[in-house]
Amino acid sequence: MGLEFLARVRTTSMIAVAFAAIFVVTYVSPAWAGAFVLGALWSLLNLVALEKIVVGLTTPRQDSAAMLRRAGGGAALLFALLAVGAVLLSRLDPVALLVGFGVPFAIIILKALSLVLVSSAFWRRLTAPSGRTLGMLAACVLLVWAARPLIARAQEGGHGAGTETHPSGSGVTELPTFITLIENGLGADHPVSHFLHTWENVIFSLLVAAILIVVTGLALRRPTTGVPGRFQNAVEMVMEQLHDFFVGILGPTHGPRYVPYLGTLFLYIIMMNLFGLIPFMKSATSSLNITAALGLTTFAYVQFEGIRNLGIVGYLDHLAGNPRSVIQWGMVPLMLPIHVLGELAKPISLSCRLFGNIFGEDMLLVAFMGLGVSILAFTHLPFGIPLHWPLFIGLALLSSTLQALIFSVLSSIYFLLMLPHEHEAEAHH
């Protein structure tokens, strides 16, 4: 008993409130669930403040000023909570708020009762043979099972809030994102949700870009050439690996020039791919528009670098297949269209490959999640079996990394094809 008991009550109430909130969102309404969670939070904070006061007043210390300050802080928190609670009571559903407020107290009472019960002789005699315990558990489960249709009927008799369907279950082919949640909250006709729906993929790609920029910016805020901190060290390690990797492909003379572009491409794509595995997030690369933009950027940069490195004449010569003899000149009408078509096919194949893989991977996850939910649909519980775990999550992790690697390596090979062929020149002379 004592402080440890309070801490355990806190943990248990948090878990209980989280589980109960899932049920309340499904069966009653999101607003009610919000009020319930806020009420529970209010009550928990109250307990924390009380604990602070008691601990502050009872712990023996050298200076009584610090002790009083601690207790005073707790009391101030208590009064602030009282004010917040009054505001909440006037705004939200008071019943939900009070039910949430009561959760920790109910748990305290239940815990105390169970402590008394478990140590009693009656309980020990009841649970001594394990067969009897199992039988009792089975009876409890059966009882709950039998009560379920009654609850369902009560739901239907209620205010019809249970008719809300889950966005993941009803023929929607994508997992819900936080944008879907906002749309559901505002209604589909609201201009904000229309805007969000139109720009969903762009928002997610910009989010990823912002994360990358912030992380790099934080690492470079106080850069040191001496012994770097842990964070700078990690970022530098990634940079060095990428640098060595792409320079290894492109060669030491031309390589460093393209490392910033290719490395950024790799990091950006892998981040976007992996973003889809976070709940309520989405892979921006599962939209063809985003991958087409990436493919076109690479295409334009490759052509620009070709012209810059080879000159206009050299570039056209390259497209014509470097004709040197009469036979090769005769082949030019054949080679030129092939090379031009080959160049044009590069962005298409790059973007379609990335899009197809990531989209397919996401569809796979959606299909198995939907299956996991529909298996348990007959129980009417807001749960499913996570069938996509861990096999398909692992597969998605693998293919996300692999596709980012393939995209950036193929881009670097397109750069390599456009660069002056230093190895061939050495071999000829």
Place this chain on the structure above:
Amino acid sequence: MDFHAALALGLPLGIGVAAIGSGIGLGGIGLGAMQAIGRQPEATAKIQLAMIIIAGLAEALTIYAFVTMFMLNGKIG
């Protein structure tokens, strides 16, 4: 056979046919890479990189069929 029935038959079949092709291709790539690693274990990193790239290219063919399936999926029924 009307349009819907043809689609409903053809889309899964198309994925299957594409999967046969890229399966053969992936098998060949894996065979070649494993043999090359067996001959020259010191070149493993280079061979693996090339293998992954070519495997990505071969695998993409099935993915194209898969994407086509998803694009035309809504027109069935």
